[in-house]
Amino acid sequence: MSRLADAWHTGFFRRAMLEAVIVGLVAGAIGAHVLVRRLSFFVVAMSHATFPGVVIAAALGLGVSVGASAAGLVVVILVVVAGRRSDVAESTVTGVVLAGAFALGVVVQSARAGGARQLTAFLVGSILTVNNTDLVVTIVVGAAALAIVVALHKELVLSAFDRDGARAAGYRPLVLDLVAMVAVLMAMVVAIPAVGTLLAIALLVVPALTARTITDRFVVAMVLGAVLGAVCGGIGLAVSTMWRVAAGASVVLVSGAGFVVALVVRALIDAVRRRAVVQSGELRSPVGSPA
Amino acid sequence: MFDIVLAPLRVAYMRRALAECVLLSMLGGMVGVHVVLRRLAFLTDAVQHAVLPGIAIAFVTGTSLLAGAALGALAAVVALVVLGWAHVDRDAAQAVIIATFVAVAVVIVSRRRGYQADLTALLFGRVLTVRRDELVQTAIVVVVSALVLAVTHKELVLLAFDRPSAIAFGYRVDVLDAVLYALVAASVVAAVRSVGTVLVVAFLVTPAATARVMIDRVGPMFVLAALLGTIASWIGLAVSYDASINHGMRLAAGATVVLLMTLVFVVVVATRSIVGRRRHVLVAAS
Numbered sequence: 360m361s362r363l364a365d366a367w368h369t370g371f372f373r374r375a376m377l378e379a380v381i382v383g384l385v386a387g388a389i390g391a392h393v394l395v396r397r398l399s400f401f402v403v404a405m406s407h408a409t410f411p412g413v414v415i416a417a418a419l420g421l422g423v424s425v426g427a428s429a430a431g432l433v434v435v436i437l438v439v440v441a442g443r444r445s446d447v448a449e450s451t452v453t454g455v456v457l458a459g460a461f462a463l464g465v466v467v468q469s470a471r472a473g474g475a476r477q478l479t480a481f482l483v484g485s486i487l488t489v490n491n492t493d494l495v496v497t498i499v500v501g502a503a504a505l506a507i508v509v510a511l512h513k514e515l516v517l518s519a520f521d522r523d524g525a526r527a528a529g530y531r532p533l534v535l536d537l538v539a540m541v542a543v544l545m546a547m548v549v550a551i552p553a554v555g556t557l558l559a560i561a562l563l564v565v566p567a568l569t570a571r572t573i574t575d576r577f578v579v580a581m582v583l584g585a586v587l588g589a590v591c592g593g594i595g596l597a598v599s600t601m602w603r604v605a606a607g608a609s610v611v612l613v614s615g616a617g618f619v620v621a622l623v624v625r626a627l628i629d630a631v632r633r634r635a636v637v638q639s640g641e642l643r644s645p646v647g648s649p650a
Numbered sequence: 651m652f653d654i655v656l657a658p659l660r661v662a663y664m665r666r667a668l669a670e671c672v673l674l675s676m677l678g679g680m681v682g683v684h685v686v687l688r689r690l691a692f693l694t695d696a697v698q699h700a701v702l703p704g705i706a707i708a709f710v711t712g713t714s715l716l717a718g719a720a721l722g723a724l725a726a727v728v729a730l731v732v733l734g735w736a737h738v739d740r741d742a743a744q745a746v747i748i749a750t751f752v753a754v755a756v757v758i759v760s761r762r763r764g765y766q767a768d769l770t771a772l773l774f775g776r777v778l779t780v781r782r783d784e785l786v787q788t789a790i791v792v793v794v795s796a797l798v799l800a801v802t803h804k805e806l807v808l809l810a811f812d813r814p815s816a817i818a819f820g821y822r823v824d825v826l827d828a829v830l831y832a833l834v835a836a837s838v839v840a841a842v843r844s845v846g847t848v849l850v851v852a853f854l855v856t857p858a859a860t861a862r863v864m865i866d867r868v869g870p871m872f873v874l875a876a877l878l879g880t881i882a883s884w885i886g887l888a889v890s891y892d893a894s895i896n897h898g899m900r901l902a903a904g905a906t907v908v909l910l911m912t913l914v915f916v917v918v919v920a921t922r923s924i925v926g927r928r929r930h931v932l933v934a935a936s
Contacts, residue, residue, distance in 0.1 A: 397741050399741040399742050399744065400745070403692070403745060403748060448691075450689050452859070453692075454691030454692070454851050455691075455852075455856045455915050457695070458851045458855065458908055459856070459916075461849065461905075462849055462852065462906075462907075462908035463909055465849075465904075466901055466906055466909055469900050483760075558752065560745055560748060561746075561749030561750070561753065564742055564749065565745075565750075568738070568742050608753040608754075608757045609757070611749050611752075612750065612757070615750040
């Protein structure tokens with residue numbers, strides 16, 4: 360505990376805490392859209408596919424977010440276009456693009472001299488080295504992503520649940536798909552410096568899934584996901600400081616633990632409710648029966 | 651040019667790497683076609699990430715990587731089944747498994763000092779350091795998979811194209827599913843050491859997806875997928891060898907192979923969509 364208290368007095372830790380909370384909040388809210396559109400595999404693909412962008416950007420001396428966004432946009436287009444053009448399923452194309460893009464990153468990385476340490480930072484994040492510029496980028500991009508999903512809330516939800524209905528209502532589902540994917544991409548790019556490419560998946564899926572386990576209403580799930588994401592980000596960072604494990608990994612494990620707790624509680628509540636229904640049914644049926 | 655292609659055959663470790671890649675390509679042809687037909691790419695990806703903690707533990711304790719990977723795959727399958735009981739959406743469950751298993755692996759590995767190099771070895775594999783006994787293990791997986799697939803071929807293909815009929819015919823669909831998932835897990839475990847956890851999906855999905863785009867018949871699809879994988883492996887290894895030996899440019903061997911596979915897929919999809927469109931135009935005109 361005292362290690363945590365000591366850390367709190369340092370600037371880098373407070374910046375890291377702020378970053379973790381904001382990233383968790385944005386990803387948790389966007390995650391509701393990921394789940395309802397079944398974009399989980401797309402998120403996984405994105406997390407791998409932004410990797411070559413990050414490597415190439417590092418080689419050119421550009422920022423991580425720039426490279427990640429550029430590569431991410433290419434992947435969005437590839438998955439959407441190739442998925443419509445070819446005979447194979449969209450998930451298959453996603454798998455191909457995922458592996459190919461990651462291989463490109465590895466090849467570029469291997470051609471440059473000595474980058475194992477750098478590589479690890481991309482993969483698992485290095486939240487404690489977040490600087491003020493990173494924080495500002497996180498806040499601006501995160502706010503923009505949230506603004507997109509809030510402004511287009513009705514259209515996005517309609518097209519996710521009822522594509523044909525959305526088309527009949529005069530919307531273009533494909534454009535809305537792209538908008539949703541871009542919002543996911545923005546949340547992803549924001550999360551990469553903090554928790555790394557491999558673990559950003561978790562923040563976009565797990566808190567939202569926990570929220571879905573608790574409530575069935577979309578808006579409530581979105582708000583709850585944001586809160587859970589922020590809380591998991593904060594607690595995860597605290598845990599990582601106390602026990603000296605990688606920050607990204609401990610954020611993910613805290614979110615995972617939260618999900619398991621929610622699942623178990625949900626299962627118990629369901630079991631109790633079912634028993635109550637059965638018992639009340641037994642009590643009622645003799646009264647209602649003519650005998 | 652010819653020399654570049656033949657160069658890998660002259661060095662012992664390149665011969666072993668090539669042999670491993672050819673074996674994996676055969677596996678990719680057999681199991682991969684089913685993965686593509688059944689749309690199991692995401693499952694493959696989930697399993698390949700799930701083997702990470704097992705491998706990490708084996709790495710730290712110095713026990714067999716194969717046993718560690720098998721343990722990880724088993725844990726992932728159990729987690730998937732449990733989440734399925736809890737009515738968690740399949741896609742989301744797989745994403746949760748990927749994230750948490752990777753996180754566990756990172757924690758385990760990060761307890762060791764100087765873990766960066768270890769982590770990269772886990773993720774990207776070391777195809778050039780494949781040993782003879784590892785080749786034998788991969789070959790065993792190939793033979794067993796071939797036998798299992800030969801016995802269940804008709805049922806699995808029926809299941810892929812027409813699940814309700816398969817159920818109506820009285821086949822044990824859940825058992826067949828389990829057989830296929832086990833084969834996917836075994837392939838991932840076999841391939842993980844040499845190409846690393848992140849690129850396994852390429853061997854299992856990319857050549858098969860390319861073959862699927864090129865032809866419609868299932869039998870030739872197996873052969874074509876294995877052939878495409880083998881060719882990409884050979885050229886990829888040759889290119890990465892030539893670049894590092896003669897041009898002083900280090901290209902990661904496994905990743906170069908995967909990159910070539912992807913390139914072939916992109917070219918085939920592009921050609922197919924142009925040719926296919928022309929065919930549609932001709933049909934419409936006649």
